[in-house]
Amino acid sequence: EYNRYPDPHQKALKQALSEVKGVPAGQLFIGNGSDEIIDLVYRIFCEPGKDSVIICPPTYGMYEVAANINDVAIRRIPLTASFQLNADAILQTAQTDPSVKLLFLCSPNNPTGNGLNGVEEVIRAFPGIVVVDEAYIDFYPGRSLKNRTAAHPNLIVMQTFSKAWALASARVGIAFAQERLIALMDKTKPPYNVSRLNQEAALAALSHPEAFEERLSVILEQKERLLHELSRIGIVKKIYPSDANFLLVEVDDANRVYDRLVEKKVIVRNRHSQVPGCIRITVGSPEENDKLLKELEMMC
Template identity: 50%
Template sequence: MNIQNLIRPTIKALKPYSSARDEFQGNSDAMVFLDANENPYNNGVNRYPDPQQKGVKAILSEIKGVSAKHILLGNGSDEVLDLIFRAFCEPHQDNVISLPPTYGMYEVLANLNAVEIRKVNLSETFQPKVDAILEAADAHSKVLFLCSPNNPTGNSFSTESVEKLLKTFKGLVVIDEAYIDFSTEKSWLTRLEEFPNLVITQTLSKAYGMAGIRLGICYASEEILKVLNTIKPPYNVNELSQKKAIELLNNKDLAKKQIQDILEERAVLISDLATISFVSKIYPSDANFILAKVDDATKRYNQLVEKGVVVRNRTTQFGCENCLRFTVGTKEENEELIKNLLLISKS
């Protein structure tokens, strides 16, 4: 596959903006900076942040076992996904493929960028229908989005299906691994160099508890990242986010413990949900949430809100009719949820 053939012509011809911090690459410790029109009085954030976030990438490289040259950071994963649209999808000409039920931002970003979105519904077991996906694709199909573990269903896609799509689909295959740290399946990062069209997105918002700093991660070949770096805003990740990410990523034991606690609580919550009379099905989960079918999702959602518990009503999503999505909380939060569900079931 020739990645160059997928890039929009205007992007190929684009000369990237060069910021002051991009142009000076030397040791900054003893330098006097008069190049970026900054306020000179030091308050901790008066200087522009590192545009390449080298400190954060170095830690991620160590944790994930991936070279920093294969990492791009964004203001949340949504910015990373938007960059992919803008770099590879020609408005009013190209299309992308998504697999409902899935993360809703793929469709929002497609509409925002004037790119057709073709939907191929997942199977009854929430797995990709490979032949139908390939049939839906044409010469203008630039990106295929695979959310695995999938949101809102919680399951991972089969390795066999993903492999076939990576080998056969003629565009980029973006595997959204926002929930991979909760999964028993291996990340596709281990096979990044095997597939030139593979793009993996992850986030610090879930397992690492940093939703508030908005830091998304893209892993891809140097060729793909060169294109995305050409169009990304020069200072897209602010200084405070970078510092907080470095602080929390360095505390590896804390993240590991919290992930383990969430997995243990997930098992307890699945068991407890099975005792609720109006819960008819609990779907397998490889994520930090559980999808469950109830008798009347909207009614039960409203009843929980009245009791001070907010969950997610997914009943409008394909294949999720009368389904609620429960995020795994702390032990105390989960007990509060079950207590209220039991009260509702008896009312």
């Protein structure tokens, strides 16, 4: 039946998500990846050439990319030395600059890997919309904010099928918010923003929770293995604590290490421009991790 258009309201997927996540279907939005949700938020809440957004670098790069696409000015309030929020600076900027309409937070944060403290206090005092990106929440021992939207009418929580659900190529993102915010996103999105194939892929994943749990267990086990093995490699100077499925690792000459790994077809993220000396290593399969460790050891 792929000659027919997909359900533009994704009813079956929203119902399944509602049962898994414990959130009413009317408080869910399904996007063509979280990147579509990020773009929609700018289009709904910001006037191009007039309004601004606060981001807290180092953080996920699409917040800035989407701001530039939508001609929204960027106010940068860097994280502290311990990669936590500078709440006073965020709120002072928002409360003294009427152009600020949005705040994007990523928790656990990408690329640093840590959960952010004091997020609800910031949401409560922020005069605009706060988007909390929980792409890595399934790896985090802390609490999701998806069930806190009733307490915070200005809160949008994002999650994704791309990480722990292993469906990055399917492009299925989720937003949790009060129904009035969901209605705005529904009115603004393209009618058929998520294909039938991708809706079915997400539904199939939700119907096999045992596979999800097994995958999560393997990733967490492999992360502990990488923590142990990387700490023994001479070029590794520091491994930052992580609540995600990746590790931020300080190495001798990050640019050289990154380039050498690419030559060996081992792909990591070079984050030297955001966190000096660092690469970001996503936890792979046992075989992928074997190759990574072997190549790093050969650089010593």
